[in-house]
Amino acid sequence: MNEQKASDTVDVREFHPRARAALADPQIRQNFRSAMDGLMGKRRTAFEGWDLEALRTLGASVRQNALAHLPDLLEQLEARLTANGIRVHWALDGDEACRIVTDICRARDAHSVIKGKSMVSEEMHLNHHLEQHGIDALESDLGEYLVQLAGETPSHIIMPAIHKNTGEISELMHDRTGTERSTDVEYLTASARQQLREKFMNADVGISGVNFAVAETGTLCLVENEGNGRMTTTVPPCHIAVTGIEKVVPTLADMSALLALLTRSATGQHITTYFNMISGPRRGEELDGPEEVHVVLVDNGRSGIYQDDELIDTLRCIRCGACMNHCPVYTRVGGHAYGTTYPGPIGKILMPHLIGLDEGRHLPSASSLCGACGEVCPVKIPIPDLLVRLRRESVDGDRLHPSVVRGHGAKRSTAEALAWKTWQWVHAHPAAYRLGTAAASHLRALQPDRLGAWTQYRSAPKLAARTLHQQVKDRRS
Amino acid sequence: MSARDTILQRLRNRTGDQLPTPERDFTAMERPDWSTGDKLARFRSAMEPVHGEIHNCRGGDWVATLSGLLSDRRVSRMLVGSGAEPLATLRASTQELPDILVYDEPVENWQQHLFNDVDAGLTTTRGGIAETGSLILWPTAEEPRLTSLVPPIHVALLKASELFGTLREAMAAQQWSHGMPTNALLVSGPSKTADIEQTLAYGVHGPRELIVLVVE
Amino acid sequence: MADTLKLYPTRPDKVYFYGTCLVDLFYPEAGMAGIRLLEREGIEVIFPQEQTCCGQPAYTSGYHDEARAVARRQLSLFPQDYPIVVPSGSCGGMMRQHYPQLFRDTDDQERAIGVADRVWELTDFLLNVCHIRLQDLGKPVTVAMHTSCSARRELGLGGTGPALLSQLDNVTLVEQARAEECCGFGGTFAVRHPEISGAMVSEKVSTLTDTGAREFVTTDCGCLMNIAGYAEKQDAPLEGQHILSFLWDRTSHDEGGSQ
Structure with missing residues (x-):
């Protein structure tokens, strides 16, 4: 048997093709959806009659004390x-x-x-x-x-x-x-x-x-x-x-x-x-x-994770899998798409420490940050916050707080960094922002119908004739 | 430097801030002070949904109950520990019982026999937990670990007076922190799995049936 | 997570209105509805014209230097001690929950905390600070509601929208299956992982239409853009509105004069 060899050759970076394949497989979709629905329901029933918030607080404090x-x-x-x-x-x-x-x-x-x-x-x-x-x-x-x-x-x-x-x-x-x-x-x-x-x-x-x-x-x-x-x-x-x-x-x-x-x-x-x-x-x-x-x-x-005041929370995990069961992304793509030992939300915050943020660069971004994982975590790991932290590290996005995880910065691209710099300039200059947004609204007839990945599944949002800034100003005058 | 020393040194020389040690407030786990009747009812309502079978017996009557249950199931060989009880009661009984096999020699000497030819195992318990419907098993030289695991039917004797509200109560009352046996167990139903499409199936590796005789 | 106990302020005379960039560009009528609802409650609304974006898109993308630079400009918009109301759980959550973290170890940390503590999502503010009473003037209608994940989980507002809608006599609120599940927007997630996001919004639209409702309301324009945009492209019989627009339109004689 050489099943583990197979897993060793899985390239974690190939998350997208695997996710696409899973999404296109109705059997996989159905298997996970019904399993996760069942597990969510059972968990809800099991905590009926308990002060779940107090229990989770206890769980977190038990783990925090142990780690301390x-x-x-x-x-x-x-x-x-x-x-x-x-x-x-x-x-x-x-x-x-x-x-x-x-x-x-x-x-x-x-x-x-x-x-x-x-x-x-x-x-x-x-x-x-x-x-x-x-x-x-x-x-x-x-x-x-x-x-x-x-x-x-x-x-x-x-x-x-x-x-x-x-x-x-x-x-x-x-x-x-x-x-x-x-x-x-x-x-x-x-x-x-x-x-x-x-x-x-x-x-x-x-x-x-x-x-x-x-x-x-x-x-x-x-x-x-x-x-x-x-x-x-x-x-x-x-x-x-x-x-x-x-x-x-x-x-x-x-x-x-x-x-x-x-x-x-x-x-x-x-x-x-x-x-x-x-x-x-x-x-x-x-x-x-x-x-x-x-x-x-x-x-x-x-x-290594233990050294960091935020990332240490990852070590609270008691491996219950509730974050997976409640994750809308995991439910859609299933565990194999991640290509990692630990899939789902906990995997996204744990695996980068094991394999590095270069190999695991897609993991932190594969989340809508909906917060369902953090909400159900029995030891209150702030999973969404840690995802944001790792996103920051994967692009080295904070000069005040240097990155520490191995392979940090691997996802930084000159083009994207430039785009955010431009975004920053516009939004840090209110006059330019108002001029730009007003102009866009004025020229909204020229707005393209297709906006890349967005319009693959949705129609494009329509610019309003006058921005809120303008409408508020109009009322005053 | 050894791996041990390296790991401990890394942990001790941690670079970050002082780690928080919030107070552990266990009140969230406390349950009301249930009466024995409440505890029995809770025990039953927790264990029956997971296919544990519970029979209330009075004193020595449990042998009669056992006899009926085992003959219904056509049990021909039952494994029992070598301790004085329940062996003496079984031997003194006039009830019709299957062949009693006493677990009194190392498993290596008779493993095939144990795995292939024993239909049921009878154990005592060190009490039960009402909240979760669990039996506390505390295997010993007189009542070895596999008695409750290998035979397809596990019969457990539980004294109603030894039913605790919660695991914490049991641990405190029995002073577990003063010393644990080589192996202690909580058993809450027969062996089961839901690994195939979340469909429950019983008796996957351990007993298919768990029968609890509650002795008052 | 909404761990901290919320202490609502007493009803103020004035508030700052932080409109958010999505409302500004795509859904100004929701912003105007919010302003009018507040004014009808007798509260003076101050709209700082220097406002742009709370910084969330850059923050959740990991570009914290850029997020901080933009967010810093917003910190100076609210010099007086008035509450800051935001017609979005997402932007409100960013300002209330994440500004202190974004500005930690900077000279602006105190100022960021001062702003964060004054930020209120607008439906929460109307219900729990203004104690608004709504009188329904509209025709009977059945609606579904999608509460954004940030409103629900970051700000703990899962019950707020339904409580407001329940004041409207002619509105029947129906609940979709898996109401608590994300619609798949997630800001840049929708374009970084389009297939996953698409699968999520497709199921969200199905569960919403399965209720029989032909309209849904939501607390957030991101979700609105996503769900309504998908429904439109797939010709699903479902239209969406920001909850503030819906509330204003049904309780005002003024035919939604926000266009």
Whole structure:
């Protein structure tokens, strides 16, 4: 399997052609529209009877406090995990994290890995790396499994196969696993269960992500519905958890607040079927559970984002996906158009730090700044403000506040900069502005019908006979 | 310098302003002081919509209820932990029950058997959470982790007196912060997925059925 | 985001009117309607002739030096302590929510905050400061309303337009599906990502026409230009008006003399 190779070759800069292709595909449009409508409705219902604003304020304050004490918390977490018998590793970037995982696998002579859902492992391109080292890595979350069968990447961080409908999945499973074609979801699910049970039993290592890491007790928390996460972290003799360094929270109480927000925001569930809290390998007389548990704390750009007073808010994210579900752009183009590990609004503010603003130059602009993402974010990340910040950085548009993100200024073009300079001159000279607008109104018969991209879908707005400035003046005289 | 030291040093030598530490006001999460009856009703109304099946039992009656439920489902082999209870009650019962398999040796010795031949697993719980309809499972050497995961049916015993309003209440009352087991779980229904076109399907990797016997 | 609690001023004798560039060029009748509604409430309206643009197009495009230069000119338009009213949630949001940020670390920061605190979107001002009472003189009509994202989310005005319309006895307000979703305008977004914007406005027009209404009103000329422009080009049976024009036309004996 070389699905991750495919994702490595995706050129993030080719956003427009991919978006156009998605927009022209009625099946994709329909799949996302109905899925997002469903998710928005479920979220709304799940928060009924709650003071959502107060809850979001709590979520934000929990994350802000955790970030303010991040280095101390990481050290506390490391000490507690170690005392619990969990081995802690640190990785500066994705490659280093991959090497750590591979080394653990090699030391155990492991050839078969079963994976629970982990966006950090997607960020690291871990599957690809393992394949290169002769280690078979199989995804066990049903959505991830399907995406892997198809040789694709997830199109949503919570529901990886949301871009496919039942018919497409049936075809896929038939082609790749010999499952009988069926539109019965129960049947397809049961078939996947059958295939994966064998794999769980025979896997040498289980790899999972982490939703929250609790410093006070040294506990790794995983949120899931399927039970594949429990299988992955319980059945194989070795469990490796990979996590971003920002996932740590000080106390169990902090964790409970984020849990309440996460599942309701993500899928509209009061809680997921399983909330799995791991605080150690099999101990003493215990009869099951892994002999070894490892945690890889992955930086991969996070300590860089941490330096900036505004961009640091990106690190509050608890990966619920609500911003995607409510984003009118994501809903139209789907997750693959972005070409990034994290799609949608959170991806637009997170990916530039991982891949640079040169490669990710189109990401910040692909938003109408409608604010729906910021409105639903359970930890109040000011996503629209951060989009504006990154737009500024992508054109180096502020002499007072120099750009800091790698690849900044990549989108600046002489022509556009000149156009804005001209705009500035006109609007900073009121007399010139009045003269110009009055002249335009006077000559409105000459107004062209076609105004580039605007009139591709709309008729051109019509200039008024007299401007408001003139009409107000007319009344006075 | 190691990756660890580099990361920690970068975080400690942060260039920006002092980071804000707004007060964490947990009152938004507080729920009213529910009576045991309220809690049971809430527990039920949260768990039933996600296909958890709940039966109220009185004292030792739970074995009779269990017997009926398992025979309806033609369960022939049930896995139980090696702890004194509920094993003693089951063994003392005259009810018709499936073969009882006691989980008393390391999983490596009998994994195939566990995955292929066991129809149900019976566990105790360390209480429940009314608000979300969740069971608190606290696996031990006497009641190993996989009992509640691998068999297609999971039966859980819940004492009505151990039902808490919220997760925070349970954590505080049971002093979780003083020490967690190697693995603790909240279980809120049978295993499920909506990964195929948002259509719910049960029993994807874990149990297809979750049966809660509430013992008063 | 509209996080801060709004403290409305007491009803003033005078206000500054900030018309916005889109109203100035394309929809002056909406500006005139706003001025007349205020005057009918007994408020003197001051229209600074030196006003141009709030700077938002450059700001959201990332050209903050240029945005600041233009916005700085606007800061000096309001020397007295009167409220500043704006017939747009988008420009109002820019001035109220983003000016302080745009001018941070500059000598104008205090002045920017002073202006921002006095900025009010006009329908909000009519409803919650003037406590306007509208008497409907028009024929029965069914309308839909699209509240701009900035009015709804930046300024928290999702209920303002409907509250004003509910005062009109002969107006039936119908709500379209996904009323809270963006129409796809987004300023330069509409021309930088025309296909996505086009897909968004196409669905917005469908949901609006699905209500059965043949007219819609909106708080913002950007949305108006986008939605009405799409409907016109596609021959969809839908016409749009700025909510201020609509309110004035229905409550005035003077046949919309703003043309």
